[in-house]
Amino acid sequence: MKILFASSELYPLIKTGGLADVAVSLPAALKALQQDIKIMMPGYRDVLASIDGAKPIATLSLLDHTIALLCTSLPRAALEVWLVDHVLFDRPGNPYLAKNGAPWPDNAQRFALFDRAVAAVAMGHANLDWEPDIVHCNDWQSALAPALLASERRRPATVYTIHNLSYQGIFPQATYRELGLPNELWSVEGLEFYGQLSFMKGGLNFADRISTVSPGYAREIQTPEFGCGLEGLLKRRHTVLSGIVNGIDTDMWNPARDAFLIKNYDRENLVDKQANRCALQRAFELPQQNKVALIGMIGRLVEQKGVDLLLNALPELIKLPVQIALLGAGQPEYEQALRGWSQRHPNQLGVRIGYDEVLAHRIEAGADMFLMPSRFEPCGLNQMYSQRYGTVPIVRRTGGLQDTVVDANAENIKAGTATGLIFEEASGPELVAAVRRALSLWEDSTVWPQLMLTGMQQDFSWRHSAQQYLALYRQALADRRLVSV
Numbered sequence: 001m002k003i004l005f006a007s008s009e010l011y012p013l014i015k016t017g018g019l020a021d022v023a024v025s026l027p028a029a030l031k032a033l034q035q036d037i038k039i040m041m042p043g044y045r046d047v048l049a050s051i052d053g054a055k056p057i058a059t060l061s062l063l064d065h066t067i068a069l070l071c072t073s074l075p076r077a078a079l080e081v082w083l084v085d086h087v088l089f090d091r092p093g094n095p096y097l098a099k100n101g102a103p104w105p106d107n108a109q110r111f112a113l114f115d116r117a118v119a120a121v122a123m124g125h126a127n128l129d130w131e132p133d134i135v136h137c138n139d140w141q142s143a144l145a146p147a148l149l150a151s152e153r154r155r156p157a158t159v160y161t162i163h164n165l166s167y168q169g170i171f172p173q174a175t176y177r178e179l180g181l182p183n184e185l186w187s188v189e190g191l192e193f194y195g196q197l198s199f200m201k202g203g204l205n206f207a208d209r210i211s212t213v214s215p216g217y218a219r220e221i222q223t224p225e226f227g228c229g230l231e232g233l234l235k236r237r238h239t240v241l242s243g244i245v246n247g248i249d250t251d252m253w254n255p256a257r258d259a260f261l262i263k264n265y266d267r268e269n270l271v272d273k274q275a276n277r278c279a280l281q282r283a284f285e286l287p288q289q290n291k292v293a294l295i296g297m298i299g300r301l302v303e304q305k306g307v308d309l310l311l312n313a314l315p316e317l318i319k320l321p322v323q324i325a326l327l328g329a330g331q332p333e334y335e336q337a338l339r340g341w342s343q344r345h346p347n348q349l350g351v352r353i354g355y356d357e358v359l360a361h362r363i364e365a366g367a368d369m370f371l372m373p374s375r376f377e378p379c380g381l382n383q384m385y386s387q388r389y390g391t392v393p394i395v396r397r398t399g400g401l402q403d404t405v406v407d408a409n410a411e412n413i414k415a416g417t418a419t420g421l422i423f424e425e426a427s428g429p430e431l432v433a434a435v436r437r438a439l440s441l442w443e444d445s446t447v448w449p450q451l452m453l454t455g456m457q458q459d460f461s462w463r464h465s466a467q468q469y470l471a472l473y474r475q476a477l478a479d480r481r482l483v484s485v
């Protein structure tokens, strides 16, 4: 199949979260399955500056804008990337936010232009001698493309993946008019969401197939608690909605070969994990102690990730024999509160505010446990990375976390299937109870290594999930045929 994969971020060119990881590793897995795949992304300033010799391959007129399409390739699996070059993307830093942390005021214009470019390429208007069978869009930033394509007669099939339902791309009605979108799309069955424009609804209402990044989240988003107001629509389309759990890049995240680590290790050589532990304590200026458990945490510091639960739990957590090494950036009030705690308890809580890829790998390798107390989590990648690194995850029972971690209850321990600890309620006391439970298992010299090794043996590669996407693409093609007949 010829697949056009549209994403607003792509590792290593630009990344704010897990979408960037998926946007490279899923296409690489599909390519390994002999599929012909091109990735399309906005040509942000920092991206264009970081690559040499991007080749212009087309020019397109889209309403009153002209864009250039530039072609480059990622060393990873020699993937071809098509970048949309336009002055609207010629800005430094974060792809969505200005330096003051607020969204760029013209994000609707920026991503509507990107989506028009995706639709135009999909319809062969760029004269590239390459027309896709499938257009696969991701999150709100590319969600208008399925809507723009829906009315075309001989169009490719469309698939839309929700990575996070809580970011929908909502803009005022006036913006809708400025964007020159077709009048007939302004309805509740179209792009309107309570009198406003919703980019997300373009994907949800018009794609032939909708997926999200875990079966658990696919169920949850059909309920008012997780549906963000879109549960009715999702329930209505449940026959074309499915969940496919993300894989991970098992080359990039491999403790036996990870070049960022102080010392590589594997299942047969677990003692070498210890050198990474010491280095991590040093990096966070924590005392070199063996009798306390070292807990790692990495992520965007936003409500989704349960940062408030951690803050609520900290007064009790610091009474336990634990050290915490936390890396993240996000809401200023969370950053400030965490910094304050670490200043008051420097021997137990190390906090690094910022984005640091190398340190993220070192935390996965050096910690004993990995904490992910998310309030909701469409999939989550770090709990899979940590299992691969023999770092036992402590997670909340939600979304993809419950699909990828097996709780260390008595039954699962006995069966040899347990890989981590799961707690139920989103509350500080439950988080503390889970850490206590982890500590008692950590002291058990039979059970703990078993948890580590079972986690390290899990197959989180893209092999299965990429096959599931292929099946999804075939279903989308069949659905499109039915619609156009």
Ligand code: ADP
Residues within 6 Å of the ligand: 016, 017, 018, 019, 021, 298, 299, 300, 327, 328, 329, 354, 355, 356, 357, 360, 379, 380, 381, 382
């Ligand atoms: P989300 O996409 O919701 O942020 P995921 O768990 O899917 O959550 O993916 C987050 C990705 O971003 C992981 O690869 C994680 O290691 C990385 N990451 C998040 N915050 C940071 C940070 N401050 N420094 C380095 N990597 C980070």
Ligand code: GLC
Residues within 6 Å of the ligand: 017, 018, 019, 022, 163, 164, 213, 246, 377, 378, 379, 380, 381, 400
């Ligand atoms: C989103 C979700 C996260 C998921 C990632 C990649 O950012 O918050 O749970 O793993 O997308 O699909």
